[in-house]
Amino acid sequence: MRILDPPLDPAVRRWPPPEPKRLPELRQTVQEHQRTRFGLLNMAGALRRGSSSRYPHIAGAQDAAWATALVLCEQESQRLSDARLCYADEDMTGLAVAAGQTAPTEAITVDRLPSPSGLLVLAVPIGSYEREAGGSEVPEHILRDKPTPIVGVSWSLWSPAESLVKGGRPLASTTRSTPRRCCPWTRSARSGRVISEFCCRQPELMRDNERALFTGRHFPESGTLLGTTGAWAQIVYTAWQLMAQEGKHAWT
Template sequence: MTQPTAAPTRWNPPDPKQLPELRAELLDHYGSTAALLSMREALRAGRGVIIPEVPGINAPPADVAAEILVGSERHRLADAQLYYATADMTALALAAAATPPREKASLSRPPSESGLIVFGEPIGGYVEDVGAALASTMAARPGVEAKVTTPIVAVSWSRWTPDAVQVDQGAGAVRWFWKRPGHGVAGIPRAFRGLWLTFYSPSGLFSGLDPDTVLGTLPDGTPLTAGLTSTIRTGAPALNWDNETILAEGVGFEAARPDTTDMWTHVLYTAWQLMADQGRTRWTETQEIPRPRAGAKRDARQGITGSSTVHVVNVHTAHRPPRQRAAEDAAASTGRREPQWSCRWPVGPHRRDHCMNPARHAEGNCWHEDRLIPGYIKGPEGKPLRVSSTVHLWDHQPGRDDQQ
């Protein structure tokens, strides 16, 4: 049976002030049985790429792995600092990430040891055949042809080593495996040091399908429809675990295949680079939104150790595109994939390998970092943006007249 393709339901980001509440919802979810069941089914369907195993435990491997992964993500979110990248900031990171980062992955590159960032527009997406995705699960139903475009809109991270997770006494040490597309499955050595990244998509995307679209089979044998999935997910958090990866310290970045965790990692790492550059080319400016006292007390009762202040990251006014041109790109975006801009940064930023210790460069006793060099924004007459030394207010965004 052929079913319709998903309609372009947009990703509508939350108000930045709502990020502490969104984090609280995720923590509640990761403490529930529903989270364990969802993670277990994702692993059985082959969705996860970081797989823990514990010898000596009398339980199905998927159940053990799900419990470890869910508990680890809950701990990561409880320690996280909160960030919100505006739509312009998201588009800038995507433009600069058109070429992979040149520096080797550094644990000091993220703005905090643990964090959660929500993007104003998707940083990528992929088309999924729902019938094929459910084929290896109990909900499988022959003949289903329903496709959904899933956007990636948020990422959590933390520093990580294989020894970061402990299990009950009597069981063996956790063994970790990495399933990388095109690279097979490899064990993760205990000496590994790096960053753990979890990618999130919005919940409830089946709402883009006709409610009667058949997706699978319920335990009692009745059809699982798109309308029923929306009902089942009522009360679920706004973000849904999509996949994970790890970024090894000191390892360089390779060219990434589109629609993979590698590509999304490039965008995230580039956003961190843009946020960190406070030199002559200052790419971003940040507004902090403190958590109200009542909310901070609830966070403390929930075991949250990270700050609940939201850091809203925007493109610096010296590099921000005109409002009209940003609006044109926003109107052209589907909200289900990364924005295909034609007005923002049509000539994108590029990278320069910058030596951080030139006096020792000749003898090789130095280290290098990326420096992102501005491209230019085509103005109304196709001219590059003229950057002045004028001091701009936080809430001022250049209009068409600013580009003359």
């Protein structure tokens, strides 16, 4: 994982930032994607690969990954429908990345949230990682790694709860909201046969992973290995702090 200080790696800057006026459109396409078969397949695949940090228990489910995907996609769709839309230009993003290299000293608090739920789209990535491009049907000799930029985040209040499946549909019962979850998003990046089959059905932004931030706890001290989602969550929390500033240093 790379957290990028400006100037950003040109290989990662292939993300063409949208105009802020397009945020409602982006939100709608991502939200609708969560309710499609392709969105559910993407989520179920991530669960089966072990690349999702959240895997709620679904009592009585014959296919645990598929049942859980139904729950998580429904939750993400609802999160986006209620989201406050935010946009960070290149300067704002660079400031958050630079400041986010130092762990916040305060205990994590819901007061830092700009809104109960939101979607923040970034003009430049806050980080990236290498993923294998090509897929299972591409000959091994042409497989290559390609940078996957992280260019947005959605968030909401969230609490762990046991989800039950009845009548083939998941019913999620939640407890009081105490921890906070933020879900980094990455620009779609596919190649080969996968593009021709699925690209037209995928939104411009795709879910990457998620992170729960528990109120009352602290971020690890600076210098601690955080992993990808931990480092990105620290940058996002720092961005929330900057968004809350007033006066001449206000993030507008």
